[in-house]
Amino acid sequence: MWAPSDINALPTAEDVLNVKEAISELKRQIEIARSSPESLVKVDVLQKELEERLAWVAPWRRVPTDILSIIFEYCNREDWKSSLMLTAVSTRWRAIVLSTPRAWSYVDTKECKNYRIVRTYLDRGGQCPLHFYYPSRRSDIPVSKIAQRLHCLSIENMYIYEMVNSDFPNLECLSLQTGTTTSRLSRITSTRFPSLRHLICGSLGSDSDSEWMPPDFPPLTTLSIAVAIDLAWLTVLQASRDTLTSLRLHLHEQFSIPAEHQVTLPRLQCLEIQNWTTVNSAWPLDLKTPILQTYVEHHRRIRDQYLHKDLATIRRMRTNVHTPVPPLPQLSLLQLEIQDDIPERLVGQLSDESLYPKLERVEVFSRTRRPNVRHLVEQMFGVRSSQPPFVVTSKRETEFPGTISKFTSREGYRETTCDDRWAVSPEYRFLR
Structure with missing residues (x-):
């Protein structure tokens, strides 16, 4: 039965035709073998051979190396441990990960206490920028050795001698x-x-x-x-x-x-x-x-x-102050955090189109489920010529550009202050 001469090579057009015929033949032989109780061992052998042929022509093997490098870098940003796991998938993936320094630029030293693993990331990262968290208890990683590569550094304080006596040209x-x-x-x-x-x-x-x-x-x-x-x-x-x-x-x-x-x-x-x-x-x-x-x-x-x-x-405002919002001629998005109910003084004010002529959306974060939300929406915006969408949420829905929580990244690399309370709760969504 036909088999590729080099299992690590990409299949040519002729190879694809040959392997498809081999796959069809293997499936036929597996069906025949399953009908005979004495051929169970043969079924296992044929099934393994079938999986190898299917994997050899799998679409992911045709993904260009540079695209995989970008994907692996993104995986490292999402989970620093993924770079180690990707090296165990296949020979090709291992070679690509090892030749992609940016796939080793994020390492969570708060979670990883093994110096050898941290050292592996630092070595495989080459000279690419590092995003690094430095706990005060770590004395096994000299800051001066990586100061030139640091792009982002989160540190508990500046008491470390090397920190206050090193230069950081790229930080x-x-x-x-x-x-x-x-x-x-x-x-x-x-x-x-x-x-x-x-x-x-x-x-x-x-x-x-x-x-x-x-x-x-x-x-x-x-x-x-x-x-x-x-x-x-x-x-x-x-x-x-x-x-x-x-x-x-x-x-x-x-x-x-x-x-x-x-x-x-x-x-x-x-x-x-x-x-x-x-x-x-x-x-x-x-x-x-x-x-x-x-x-x-x-x-x-x-x-x-x-x-x-x-x-x-x-143009964008988020607040839990329970006083009427001052006239804001450029305001387009308003996020309000309330304890129990929308204050009545806000209801009448937000319905005045002259105070907020460009208001396009209102999001309200409330910890309680209120059945009269739709009534309040009609009361607040029923008199406006243009009625902005009104959303009651249990979490933040719209993230503001430029906020520190938007700028900061995941825990272990930078300070994290993300507040997810404004994500949408579907049962409280009322769009007008």
Whole structure:
């Protein structure tokens, strides 16, 4: 019976015809063998041979190598362990994975505690950019050895000696999760971090009585930072004010802002304020945002006023503030988070087309199932000449561009702040 001369070679047109005839013959012999109890062993042999012929002409074997390389790189991004598993599929796949350095550029050192495996990823990745999570407990991976390759680094803090004394010429994203002090943050300069554009800083603590001022802080485009008693966060904000396009501020129980302090952010397009305080603290920080497109404001407890005032240009807004939304002539998408019911004062206001002439969609996140949603929709939008789609969700449906949660990636590579509460719940979907 016909068999390919080289099982690893791609079949030619003539080979395809021959193997199809062989497959038909094998199927016929299997049917004959199954009719005889004495031929069960022969059935197993024929079945294995049939599977080999079918696999040899399988469509995936004709996928070009460069396409498979892209697929394998994507698999590594989704699950860092996939690169190891792909090497065991076939000789061809193993060769392709091993010759694709980007398929080894993501490794979760938070999950993987075996240094030999981590070392394997670092070696097979060649010189391609690395996306790396560095737990504080790891001392077996010298940062200085991979500093040139790091593209994205998530680290618990900057206390590691090598971290504060190495240069990172290609690092674009740095996530400092906890315990960063002002003196260590002052080591982030354009000289040592020339490519740094995205900084995520979990918390700041002061270890010096002197005011910290970076001499040449990198021109950040994305900044997420905690508003704390130490004013280093404000210094970082001021140092980046001319280049920031996305900003997220975390307000904690104790924070400090100079009275009536004003900062102009001429390029800012996305602003997020996460208020975790339990008191209605004063907010004297006046941010001027002339081209702001997206605004997110979330509070731990109900608040009756917005912290940010310069909202005339925004097109997308997400909030749980239970006060009437100010007139927004450019607003096209509004996401509201409510506890029990839509406040009546919002109902009448949202029905006024003159206040939101470009409103195209409203999404409401509610933890309770309310049977009168359709009635509220009609009450809110029945008088508008154009009725925007109204969706009640249990999870976030529409992701805003430019938000920090959109920018950050999976756990283990960068800080993850994704909030999936706005995904659609089908039983609450009402489109008008």
